[in-house]
Amino acid sequence: MLERIEKSSEIRHWIGDMEADHYYYSAGIAGEKFFVALRDEGKIVGAHCATCNLTYVPPRIYCERCFAELTEHKDMGKRGCVVAFTVAHYDKAGQRLDPPESFALISLGPRTTPLLHKLGEIAPEKICVGLEVEAVLKPQREGKITDILYFKPVK
């Protein structure tokens, strides 16, 4: 009753592609700081705005609230708590994900912007807001956000 055909592929049509598949994205000054610290020291760093008393994770070179330049970096540690979460059951093709994938906003301290990442080593029904978690890092790191495999519950 609620299903409709939403894509035109079964009807007479002409195929075209947007020639926009390949881009090169720079990490930037703040990104360099973040990814080098993650790769070489296994640290998650943020940038602190003293005016707003707010720390951005990942770091940026400016504060989005007061527009100050941010030069003070902090090691956030690897522990935090879940601010919000979701358990995703579908992939981009509309197929069910088995097992589902869990995502969360993770706060690494008071007055910080949370980090978006995945949760692991926990059953979906056990996840809750406020859950204490810690980052699980890859042993061999390349300077990517996926050097953090996921966050797992603190035992």
Add this chain to the structure above:
Amino acid sequence: MRDVVVLGVGATAFTSQTPEVNWKELMYDAAVKAYADAQIDPRRDVDSFITCAEDFWEGFSIFDEFTPDQLGAVMRPMMTVTGDGLQGLANAYMQIKTGMFNIVVVEAHSKVSELLTYEHVVEMAFDPIYERPLSAERNVHPYYVAGLEMNLYLHATGTTEEQCAFVAVQNRRQALSNPLAPYGARIGLQEIYRSGYAFSPLKKWEIASRADGSIVFVLAAEEIARRITKKPLVYLEGIGWSSESPWISARSADAGYARRAAQLAYRQAGITDPRRQIDVIEVEDRFAFKELQHLEALGFARPGEAGWLAQSGALGLDGELKVNLSGGSLGCGDLLEASALQRALEIVLQLRGEAGARQVPNARVGVAQSWRGLPHGTGAVAVFARRD
């Protein structure tokens, strides 16, 4: 400064498929209806044209170059707003307010059925370094962010999943009285629950399906409109828009973009007590919880109150607040940038007394609110009114 009125509106029906016309013919259909409604000839009377579009939705590079002919705009001032239909209306409003132009046309559309990689285009709107890689490995649908934001909103306000499911039931039912809406259905809470979690706590049938369609607005300076028509005029009394942080992780739980956009629009329109002053309300509901969040952001309810209003039946044609009588995006379909104009269209029809079975008696003031959708926090608010 001169006042701005809606001289005419036109729309195609909204449907999940439109293989019988191409995208230009879809726009032409809506334009012809709008010009007839406004009693104007676009080649003679219209000073400026605006479309609202985004290259990636359209499958064209530099899409704005492809829009003049189907609107009657060849050799005229023409521009594309890379934003939603209300942002397009805002530009038209300013073009008329300044005195530069007298009659301005705004068009927005969706031909999303022909976009075979919709999910990939949405994913490409995520930050490529910090956000995209997280879902790329297992090809996760980018709507997972809606689940995260719903969880954030429920936790912050105490709104329940059942209250959100009520919205999905009500808007699909309401769409049955809107002849333009393709997704009307008489279903109950059990169907919503049975559809299961898509991105918990968001359920599958709390997500709007997509639709094709085109909507055209003709705006005019009041004194020009008076020369053309004797019909009561609908005034655009105020319009505002705002963007939150683009970072998914820095987003507020209370749709701050909508709150700010409403403040701008309300100030221009002299709205100080929206719940008492506004008769008809159209807010964005691509995900059912967004309707509740947006009602609170627009000042129709306190944080956490909108869900109770939904559950108690206060948000329908017979309720205290006349919300999404068009069926909203859940009933009309997600029309991309045109969803914003669909909300404005409903308000205009209501204020003119042309809303048929879902007409609110004596509707005088209405508000339309848009949200451009995931993963971003941009939205607009427009206040319309009858003055006669």
